[in-house]
Amino acid sequence: MSNGARTITRALRSEWTKLRSVSSTAWLLLTTVVVTIGFGLLVSSAVDTSGGAPGCVPGRPGCGDEDVVLNSLSGAYLGQIATVALGVLAATSDYATGTNRATFAAIPQRSTVVIAKSAVLAAPVLATGLVASAASFLLGQPILHTNGFVPEQGYPLVSLADPPVARAIIGTALYLGVIGVFGFAVGTITRRAGSAIAITLAIVYAPAILSLMLGEPLRGWLQRLSPMMSGLAVQRTVPRADSVPIGTWAGLGVAAAWSAVALVTAIRLVRRRDA
């Protein structure tokens, strides 16, 4: 094994030990799953078919424009708060305790450390995100059926085998991974958990809220820029008048770009700063 590869393996192993051995990691992953599934079920129970175009003929095109896949996966809009907190803490706990000095003394290649940290964070977030979104979908669909989302009303049955459904579920997990890394990068930049969480949640939610108060074309542009509105466009399987005006994968790309830019900034700062 080359020296470089050995450094990477060591960094990954030590960061993984640090992440999994604090109790907040397990709690925040559990919270992400519970809130995502719980809110998804709540929305699935609350929505009704009246949201479709008025006066439409059941079964005809244009009738039934609610997105049953998106509705069952809507819990990610709230569950991500715990993911953001997890990402931020994965970055800041080293600074809070002073362990970062030991870390950088043991592995002086600081960019390797930051990348290893983000990798060991992303893996469990992706895994639990996939569990949360698959469970939300599977538990939500029967509830939606009993609420009147049936083929006779213009809502054909959907299953995990449908490519758009699989994309929405996998995309939701990817989004949670991306937003977790975003929180991690902001945490690495500010080195303080409180400010990092406040800044990350503000960037995630505020543009979405403001976009609701704006007219076109401003609304569309703000939504395209928002990591959440764009990123969760990956859940869309039915285009509607009020859909975020961006493609499903392109939307996830916007969220990934936010993470990438923040992560590159974080690495530059970590290399330049005193430990």
Place this chain on the structure above:
Amino acid sequence: MSGLARRGLRAEWIKLRSVRSTTWTVLAIVAVTVGVSALLAAVGSTDANKAGATGDDDVVVNSLRGIWLGQVPMVALGAIAMTSEFATGTIRTTFTALPHRLNTLAAKATAVAVLALAVGSVASLLSFLITQPLLHGGGYVGPAYPIVSLTDTSAIRAVAGTAVYLTLLALFATGVAAIVRHTTTATTLVVAVFLAPTVAMEFFPGQLRELLQQVAPTAGLSIQITSPRYDTPPLGPWGGLTVTAAWTLATLLGAAWTIGRRDV
């Protein structure tokens, strides 16, 4: 004011104004609120200003939209005022010097309230004054949109009410912070409670969404509304602010309940 209360208040005021995070959060509250309000007004426009038509946009609400982002540093201000002492351990000295803990809680809340009201007023007033000309430039002109000024009672209510709303928010954060005693947890909880529900509500059908909007802590922002339209919450400006005040009161009561029952 009794000597005890005065001493508590003086001590808490020194602690609040002498930490660097207070300066930063105060600057951020004003800069973010005014900046976002002005930016949205500068890039926005209306096409509802045809002669004789009644525009249904609320130019007062539109001049104060930056509050949605500015409330985030306000949360930090209210939370850090309480948690910084738990983080450094100063809280033990404080409670030894002034063993009447409710007195300390009241003093901290008062110091936060005074500062938040002052900063909130500046942020809200500047947003309104800077944004109105920008809105005129964006097509918000008569007859659909008559000029509003600070001499209109509804405009005064909106601007002053926004400052009061921000004060209630800061106190809500202080209350939550006293209960959880960690900046991170407190900030996460308060930001989650004030921002996330607004997005989450969008998933619910009309009637349920309307109900949720009225019981959410952000209901108080209805104080900004000066011209009712189809989506105006039926609680009214003061009713909404009362809902926010109730949330704040509940967390402060919770804080008063827990602060005397714990070891420090």
